[in-house]
Amino acid sequence: MAVVAAGSALAAPAAAEGETPPGQVDFPTRCLAPQEAGLPPADGATTGRLTVDDPNPRVGDTVTVTYGIDRTPAVNPVGGPLPADVLTPTGKVRLGGAQGGEVTVVGPKRNEPVAAGAELPAVTMTGTFTVTAPGAITLAPAGYTLHTAHLLDLDTVCAVEAAPVSARLTATPLPTANPRAVLLGSAHGRPGDRVEVTGVGFAPGEAVTVAGRAGAAETADRVAATADRLGRVTVWLTVTDRATTGVVAYEGGAWSARRGTGPAAYAVVEPVPPAAPPAASVEPDASVEPDASAGHAPQAPAAQRVTVTVEPGGLAMAQAGAAMTLGAVPYGDGGAAPGRIGTVTVTDARGGSAGWTLVGRVSDFTGPGGVRIPGAALSWTPTCAAARGAPSPCVPGSAGVVGPDGAVLASTADAPRVGGTFTVDAGVTLDVPAYTPPGAYTAVLTLTLS
Known part of the structure; x- marks a missing residue:
């Protein structure tokens, strides 16, 4: 994808004149011509370049490697001229450091005409690998094969013993859920x-x-x-x-x-002070006259102090269902897979002044063969409603990307009086890349209330 600014694509700066381009190395190579050509081995230096599309991937990401050969000791194996677009290159790239193994790279059938006996032209090959370990990963060019399809199918095999490191990347681990x-x-x-x-x-x-x-x-x-x-x-x-x-x-x-x-x-909770007993008062030299009509003396009224304590509760949430299934997308086209989270009910019975925040984080989606769709491809549009009588309002989070770093689903602010029951929901959309391999892809959406 080209990022366009002021009408021009932004690209890495080219090497200044006289400087070695980034990733370019020279290494000794022995190229064996096909037996049918009757040519001796060609020994010499290969000038190659390795580049990666993402120098700082995360574990689980797919990295594209480009292996370019600017010059090779291999020569035209055909007795006469070699026409255009008959040369197909394949090769290997060695991984080292935090992750070992090899990456297979392949180039298109594309070349300029080659004169008889001349060196074969520059080629470019690409391949991908999945990052499986965090840390520094090195890439070094390895052997390659130049296949020509003219008159006969012929392979010129070029062996590389020890090429220097040509590219490096640093992989970071996936964020993990906090279990505390x-x-x-x-x-x-x-x-x-x-x-x-x-x-x-x-x-x-x-x-x-x-x-x-x-x-x-x-x-x-x-x-x-x-x-x-x-x-x-x-x-x-x-x-x-x-x-x-x-x-x-x-x-x-x-x-x-x-x-x-x-x-x-x-x-x-502040303790309730004990009720003070009513004070008795006696006036000196007072005389109490009996109530002749009632047959007894009048009684003073009795009073009791009545106290009730409202005990605070907690902050809790409940969700409707533990799984959601997004809509399907066609292979090749990719596009938006819509869905909706299970409705979350937040109950705040603390009776204090502290608000709350409900945050969601989503892992990468993992599918067949370990293929991943980044969690950052999932976005949502939250909604939140307070039940009738709730003393505080509920604010939905902003519409946008959820991702592994998380986003606010809903919240209430600190206020003199906070509490109530709140219904939280969100429509979600997963942006599935075109030509994602068919199959079911699963991620974990974690909601944290604090």
Whole structure:
């Protein structure tokens, strides 16, 4: 795909005059002419170039390699002139570093006419490979074969013993879902109460910090722990900071989305002061006259103080169904595969001032033979509605790409009074590339509420 700006395609800058083009190397080669030609082996240097379409792929991506031969010691194997468009090249590219193996490259049947006894012309071959390991990967040119189809089908085979590295790329690993989570023994307590905190999904033996949260900031409530061999921690956290609205746990020196949990809702409930007994008053020298008509003395009215406590709940979500199937697209054409996520219901019964955010992340789609469609090809258009009586509104996320880095599906902002029940939905579209191999492609859409 050409990116056009101001009427011209943007391309890599060409090498300055006298400079070696990027990826160009010279290496010794022995080319064996076909037996029918009756020619001796041709020894000499091959000038080759390797380039890749993506120098920074992720594991699972497909990389296209271009192997160009600018000059070869191989000569025309036919006794006379060789006409145009009868030469077909094939070759190999060696992988090294983080990933080994070979890449097969093939070129089109295309050449200028070649005089009898002259060197065969420059050729260009391409091939692809799937990145299977993260790290630095090297590419070096290997042997190639020049097939001529004129009068006879003849193969000139050129062997390469040790060509230098011509291209490099650095592969990054796929992002992985964060398995860390915390569960609380209680969703509320009075100042100074202890709450049991259970954390899971941590790296075994890692130091874990359990801390209170107020919105995006940490409070003074904090306790340290060490994950056991199963990656679990269980601690008692004393909550004294009245600003605490949630509890998180994380590895490392500070919380991060990659090494920390989302907050589990917790509310600090102020104790209700005991009711004071009604004061009795006696006036001095007062005389009480009996009520002759009733036959007894009048009684003072009794009063009781009535108190009710509204206990806060938690922040939770439920989804309708655990799978969705997108529409099919025809092979060759590719295009948009539409669908809709399972409706998500968010219930916020914390009764505090902290809002919430629902984020979605999607992995790459994996199909037959490990072929992948990038997760960034999935986009959505979110919707969100608050139930009647909810004290806070619900804001849908922006329409656009979901991808492995994630996007907001819906949220509510911090406010003096937050809560309610909310219905979240989204139409999704997967942009399937043309000529994607037929088959079913599956990904995982992860929704995180915090």
